[in-house]
Amino acid sequence: MFTTDRVAGGALVLFSLLVIWESRALPLGTWRQPGPAYAPVLLAALLLLFGLCLSVPGRRAPLFSSVGWREWRHVSAILAACIFAVFALERLGYRLTVLLLLVFLLKIVERRGLLPTLAFAATLAYGSFFLFHTILRVPLPQGLLGF
Amino acid sequence: MTETLHNLYLGFSVALSPHILLYAFVGCIVGTLVGVLPGVGPLAGISLLLPATFGLNATSAIVLLAGIYYGAMYGGSTTSILMRIPGEAASVMTCIEGYAMTRNGRGGPALAIAAVGSYVAGTASVVALMLLAPPLASFALRFGPPEYFSLLLLGLLSLAYLSGGSMLKSLAMAALGLLLGMVGIDPMSGFFRFNYGWVELGDGLGVVPVAVGLFGLSEILLTAGQQVAPEVIKPKLGELLPSREEWRSSIWPIGRGTVLGFLIGIIPGSAHIISSFVSYAMERRLAKHPDRFGHGAIEGVAGPESANNSATSGAFVPMLALGVPSGPIPAVMIAAMMVHGISPGPLLISQQPELFWGFIASMYVGNVVLLILNLPLVGLFINVLRVPYPLLYPAILMFCVLGVYAVNGSVVDIGIMTAMGALGYVLRKFDFETAPIVLGLVLAPMLEMSFRQALSMSSGSYDIFINRPIAGVMLIVAFTLLLMGILSSGMKKIDWRRRLGLAESQP
Numbered sequence: 162m163f164t165t166d167r168v169a170g171g172a173l174v175l176f177s178l179l180v181i182w183e184s185r186a187l188p189l190g191t192w193r194q195p196g197p198a199y200a201p202v203l204l205a206a207l208l209l210l211f212g213l214c215l216s217v218p219g220r221r222a223p224l225f226s227s228v229g230w231r232e233w234r235h236v237s238a239i240l241a242a243c244i245f246a247v248f249a250l251e252r253l254g255y256r257l258t259v260l261l262l263l264v265f266l267l268k269i270v271e272r273r274g275l276l277p278t279l280a281f282a283a284t285l286a287y288g289s290f291f292l293f294h295t296i297l298r299v300p301l302p303q304g305l306l307g308f
Numbered sequence: 309m310t311e312t313l314h315n316l317y318l319g320f321s322v323a324l325s326p327h328i329l330l331y332a333f334v335g336c337i338v339g340t341l342v343g344v345l346p347g348v349g350p351l352a353g354i355s356l357l358l359p360a361t362f363g364l365n366a367t368s369a370i371v372l373l374a375g376i377y378y379g380a381m382y383g384g385s386t387t388s389i390l391m392r393i394p395g396e397a398a399s400v401m402t403c404i405e406g407y408a409m410t411r412n413g414r415g416g417p418a419l420a421i422a423a424v425g426s427y428v429a430g431t432a433s434v435v436a437l438m439l440l441a442p443p444l445a446s447f448a449l450r451f452g453p454p455e456y457f458s459l460l461l462l463g464l465l466s467l468a469y470l471s472g473g474s475m476l477k478s479l480a481m482a483a484l485g486l487l488l489g490m491v492g493i494d495p496m497s498g499f500f501r502f503n504y505g506w507v508e509l510g511d512g513l514g515v516v517p518v519a520v521g522l523f524g525l526s527e528i529l530l531t532a533g534q535q536v537a538p539e540v541i542k543p544k545l546g547e548l549l550p551s552r553e554e555w556r557s558s559i560w561p562i563g564r565g566t567v568l569g570f571l572i573g574i575i576p577g578s579a580h581i582i583s584s585f586v587s588y589a590m591e592r593r594l595a596k597h598p599d600r601f602g603h604g605a606i607e608g609v610a611g612p613e614s615a616n617n618s619a620t621s622g623a624f625v626p627m628l629a630l631g632v633p634s635g636p637i638p639a640v641m642i643a644a645m646m647v648h649g650i651s652p653g654p655l656l657i658s659q660q661p662e663l664f665w666g667f668i669a670s671m672y673v674g675n676v677v678l679l680i681l682n683l684p685l686v687g688l689f690i691n692v693l694r695v696p697y698p699l700l701y702p703a704i705l706m707f708c709v710l711g712v713y714a715v716n717g718s719v720v721d722i723g724i725m726t727a728m729g730a731l732g733y734v735l736r737k738f739d740f741e742t743a744p745i746v747l748g749l750v751l752a753p754m755l756e757m758s759f760r761q762a763l764s765m766s767s768g769s770y771d772i773f774i775n776r777p778i779a780g781v782m783l784i785v786a787f788t789l790l791l792m793g794i795l796s797s798g799m800k801k802i803d804w805r806r807r808l809g810l811a812e813s814q815p
Contacts, residue, residue: 169738173480180487180502187499193768197494197501200756204487211480228737235532236733239705243525243726246709247719259709263702271698285703289710298363299714 163225170216173208180205238270254304255294259286312438319665323673328371331364332670335372336677339379343399344387344689345704350380351637351746352524355516356707358644359714366648367663371670373644374624377637378430378671381617382678385422386686389609390415399616401588405601405608412604417550421558421606422613423682429566429614430675433621436570437628438668441657444629448654451630453761454772458782459632460755465786466575468744468793475793477740485748486755488513495753496760508720515643517712517721518749519636521728522742524708528701529733548683550606558610561591565614572615573622575634587615621671627652628664632754636746643750 181202190196242262249258263282267273273281293299322328342353354373361369384399389406402422409418451459464486468478491502492512503509550558568590569583591611592601601608626634631653633639645652650660657664682689712725732742766772774780 165738169735169740173484176484183502187501188497191768193763195760195763197497197499200752200759201487201490201501204483204490208480208483208487211476211483214476215480230737232530232532236529239525239529239532239701240726240730242705243709243722243729247723247726250709250713250719250722255710259706262709263706266702266705267699271702273698281699285706289706293360293710293714297360299359299710300717301710301714302717 162220164220164222165225165228166215166222168225170212170214173212174216177205177209177212180208235270238266242266251302252304255301256286256290257304259289312442315661315665316438316669318661319667319669320672322367322662322666323371323669328368328666328670329673331368331372332375332674333677335375336379336382336674336681339376339381340383340386340678340682340689341379341692342376343380343383343385344692345700349384349523349527350377351640352520352527352708353380354637354640354644355519356524356711358516358640358647359711361644362647362714366645366650366660367666369644369648370641370663370667371674373641374667374671375674375677377641378617378620378674379678381620382423382426382682383689385426385609385613386419386682386689389418389422390686399584401584401612402609404588405605408602408604409606409609414554414604414606416548417554418606418609419686420548420550420683421554421610423679425558425562425565425610425614426617427675427679428562429569429618430621430678431672432566433570433573433618434668434671434675437621437624437671440574441625441629441664444625445654445657448630450778451654452776453758453765454776454779455782456632457755457758457762458773458779458786459630460751460758462782462786462789463626463632463634464744464748464751464755465789465793469789474739478744481735481740481742482744482748485745486752487748488518488745489749489752490756495757506720508716508718512753513724513749514715514721515640515746515750516715517724518728519640519746520708520712521725522732522745523636524704525725525729526732526736526742528705528708529729530736531697532701554606557606561587561607561611562614564590564594565611566618569615569618570622573619573634574625583615583619584612587611628656628667629654631656633747633750636743636750639747639750 184198184201184205187198187201188196189198189202242265245265246258246262249261253261260282263285264278267278267281268275290301294301323332338357339350339353342350353376357373357376361372364372385402385406388399388402390410392403392407406415406418406422409415464482468475468482489512491509493499493510494501500510565583565587568587572583572586588608588611591605591607592598595601595605595607623634623638626632627638627642631642631651633642642652650656650663708725709722712721713719715721735742762772763770772779773783
């Protein structure tokens with residue numbers, strides 16, 4: 162029976178095993194003289210233990226299927242927008258990236274009108290750039306085209 | 309005492325200078341807005357505005373960030389009382405009685421009592437902070453690596469024990485946070501760990517992208533898709549004054565909340581959240597007519613609101629005196645201080661008296677500013693919530709991207725924020741708390757360093773953690789907490805957290 166605790170515990174176990182596997186390239190050291198892999202391996206072993214403790218008696222937790230994922234479309238769109246920002250920010254510049262990001266979220270995801278979307282997105286993109294870059298002197302990228 | 313008064317005079321001469329006053333004022337306004345907005349709690353708010361402080365001197369920066377912190381504490385109560393929306397987690401208990409009072413037509417007095425209670429608690433706890441931090445800092449000068457290791461371990465275990473949900477889940481999250489803190493260069497040997505060729509990860513995962521991802525972005529992901537703007541019940545200015553009976557009923561809860569909040573604030577953990585839960589439970593237990601609770605008992609507003617504000621100051625004690633963050637918010641504040649070249653710790657008070665005492669004095673000033681601001685401007689602040697959420701969340705997301713990028717000027721940080729946002733979203737769906745991850749991430753380098761330094765000092769003997777009295781006592785307390793947590797999970801009847809209803813009511 163898949164419960165939330167079992168799924169979460171299983172994921173923690175897998176992650177801890179991955180950390181232990183990845184730590185093999187680093188010197189472990191000794192009990193008296195720990196090396197750089199000592200703490201990660203120790204912590205991963207603890208996480209493994211906690212993951213098992215969660216999974217084994219996890220019957221009483223809510224069923225995995227009972228977790229609602231109704232907002233998954235919004236979640237995917239927002240995460241995609243963030244990933245777009247990672248790749249675009251230094252290439253297109255702050256203003257253009259934010260403008261495109263906001264237009265995507267407002268026009269495509271939220272289905273707002275084109276003109277209000279453009280007005281809102283442009284105000285926020287240029288306004289925040291003026292406030293942070295020009296007034297507060299926070300360095301923000303201008304991109305290849307100077308935006 | 310004379311020396312304290314002299315130092316306080318020095319602090320006020322700093323805090324009352326026009327530009328510092330301006331930063332305290334701006335911090336309070338921004339903080340109140342941050343507290344009002346659902347999804348942008350104090351932690352995400354401070355993280356996002358951290359880059360805006362880079363151009364300031366250290367004192368101005370820390371005054372601004374502290375203003376945001378306690379401003380958010382005040383702001384959270386407004387939406388809790390008027391709309392049953394907790395702006396941040398510490399205001400959840402205020403929702404119950406505050407909103408019931410609003411439904412009964414007493415929303416104005418509830419706001420007034422929350423503001424006065426917060427002011428009294430905020431001011432009294434700053435006095436306690438002022439008196440307690442300097443002697444604690446002197447005491448901490450005796451600390452070596454074994455003591456720091458024990459203290460940090462105690463902090464992590466306290467957080468796990470005091471968190472509202474499952475202790476096992478909190479411990480797992482703390483371990484996950486510590487593991488994330490292992491990324492980057494090992495300071496003892498110079499080995500790169502888990503950076504996979506990414507130079508940007510050499511310094512490890514930043515606190516700001518992780519905090520903004522786990523708290524800010526995950527909240528946006530959880531709440532995105534809601535279309536309807538919430539109903540707003542706005543009281544008139546003339547309806548704000550509480551009756552004589554309401555004042556009388558609030559005095560003791562404010563006093564108890566202040567003391568309780570400060571004491572809980574010193575203990576590592578999500579103090580401001582826990583203190584409001586414990587204060588509510590205490591008021592319900594002490595009430596002559598506990599059946600009034602849930603139907604608009606003003607004690608249920610006065611106590612928790614005082615407690616969460618008092619805990620805010622309490623949390624600064626270990627941060628300023630020991631350089632040890634007692635929760636994720638002080639952790640980000642420490643990161644902010646380090647950006648400005650200041651290392652918080654026992655020597656801060658003697659080496660940077662203007663910063664320390666200026667900060668203390670600015671907290672007095674900030675509390676007055678908030679009292680003046682909050683009540684007359686309550687209508688203005690809640691108007692922010694009339695903005696439909698489909699317009700609000702893209703704007704918040706934009707600030708997340710901006711704030712995270714600006715800290716290091718690195719898009720890798722936006723990637724980390726995105727990954728942490730997705731992780732936080734899934735974890736919260738599965739009923740895990742994310743605060744221990746941030747605390748673990750911050751404590752990991754200090755914990756590992758002090759552990760290995762202590763072993764180097766003792767030529768590999770673990771006795772050093774037991775033979776030194778301060779370290780030994782702290783370790784005993786830490787493992788007692790661990791044992792109590794394990795035992796109480798097994799025997800649910802003796803679990804004080806369940807008895808107080810924390811486990812069920814945690815958001």
